[in-house]
Amino acid sequence: MFRFLKNIGPGPLVAAAFIGPGTVTVCSLAGVRFGYSLLWALVISIAATIILQEMAARLGLISKAGLSDAIRSQLQHPFLKIVTLFLIVSAIIIGNAAYEAGNVTGGVLGLETIVGSGQLQLGSRSYNYLSIIIGFIAFGLLYIGNYKFIERILLTLVILMSLSFLITAIVTKPDISAILKGIFVPNLNEDTILDVAALIGTTVVPYNLFLHASLVNTKWKGEISLKSVRLDTYVAIILGGLVSMMVVITATAITSGEITNGADLAKSLEPLFGSYAKYVMGIGLFAAGLTSAITAPLAAAYVAAGCFGWKSDLRSNKFRAVWALVLIVGILFSSLSISAIEVIWFAQIANGILLPVIAIFLLWIMNKKSVLGAHTNTLLQNILGIVIVLFTIFLGTKSILKVISNL
Incomplete structure (x- = not known):
């Protein structure tokens, strides 16, 4: 186990990136509303994430370039190149800045579950000093600029987060037969469609494709490491999927009270399973917020x-x-307790449009022998990729329509 942990690469960073406060909130709501019956959607989302992230990792390893580098080098038409790159960088930076507020706030909610409120009244305005503390931790780790150190910290947080959610799920004494039914028997109707879209959308994250392709060469070099890269990817993403499932399973035990986020879920556990369950869940939420606050x-x-x-x-x-700009925006919105709803709506629209576009570009790049040589996609990989592209178009459309309906 020690040798395995020592040799794993950026896969855990990908898991850390998609298991954030938003994922915890979406999974909590799915469990409260529908019990175990939407676990199958997480299985599909993990499969789709593995397929896309394997492509991104293979691209980075073989071409020794990130996804945005590959797109820039392969787009020959000057106008198309400028427009495409502008849309990508704008959507990713603005979208991540919006979601960073949620990441920092999620970490704060986890801390408040453990240590109490962090509100500080200065004059007529209230500030949350816990947001600044989390922001300083993230800033310090990123400013050090040592990738291996950041990787170890995030791996530790991912393990802490996983154990926290696993323990709370076990404490609820879940129904194993109902869990298996939820995993293998799809439940898709008008009532569940948006929750299914949310569960998949919070796992298949566009910026993770860029992150993975850029980081893969920090650990491995050349095609000889392809097998290790794939193992790292599969293990990390499956672990992330299991964490999401644990949150759904935990939330299923809640039968009363209003649940709007992970902190509400943590507090609701106390009267049912004792104060320690609340604290363990709070630690998990804090770890989820901090890891995403670093990776975004x-x-x-x-x-x-x-x-x-x-x-x-x-x-x-x-x-x-x-990264400082994205982080500072997140800290600002979180510490001032400013509602980031409108900004996050814009980010959802951007990601709804961006996800299928990025998936199409990735699939296009993965079939170029000039970039990947003998490691281009197989027929099966292309078929699976096309299915995912079609589904992300459907998912993106649903996301945009949902945001517009809430305006």
Whole structure:
């Protein structure tokens, strides 16, 4: 086990990125509303994530370039290149800045479950100093610029998060037969369609494709490592999927009270299973918020570096400027207790449009022998990729319509 943990690569960062407060909230609501019956949607989402992330990792390993670098180099028409790269960098940076507020707030909610409120009244305005504390932790880790150190910290947090959610799920004494039914028997109707779309949408994350392709060469070099890269990807994403399932299973035990986020779920556990369950869940939520608060700015910086042709150096001023901007926006919205609903709506629209576009570009790149040589997609990989592209178009449309209906 020690040897395995020592040799794993950026896969856990991908898992850390998609298991954030948003995922915890979506999974909590799915469990409260529909019990175990939507677990099958998480199985599908994990399968889709594995397929796309394997392509992104293979691209980064073989071409030694990130996804945004590959898109920039393969688009020959100047106008099309400028428009495409502008849309990608704008959507990723603005979208991640919006979601960063949710990541920091999620970490704060987890801490408040454990230590109490972090509100500080200064004059007529209330500030949350816990947001600033979490922001400083994320800022410090990113500013150090040591990828291996960041990787170890995130791996520790992912393990802590996984154990926390696993323990709380076991405490609820779930019905194993009902869980198996929820995994293998799809339940899709008018009542569940949006929750299914949300469960899949919160797992198949566009910026993770850029992050994975950019980071894969920090651990491995060349095609000889392809088997190890795939194992790392599969294990990490499956672990992330199991964490999501644990949250759904935990939330299924809640029969009363209003649940709107992971913190509400943690507090609702106390009268049923004792105060320790609340604290363990709070630790998990804090870890989920902090890991996503680190990976979202990092991914935005890698996207910007690839689109503008910068060197992807964690200690370069340009690279630091991008992640710092995303992080500062998140801290600002979170610490001032400003509602980020409108901003997050915009981010959902951007991601709803961006996800199928990025999936199409990825599939296009993965079939170019000039980029991947003998490691282009197989027929089966292309078929699976096309199915995912079609579904992401459906998912993106649903997301946009949902946001518009709430305006």
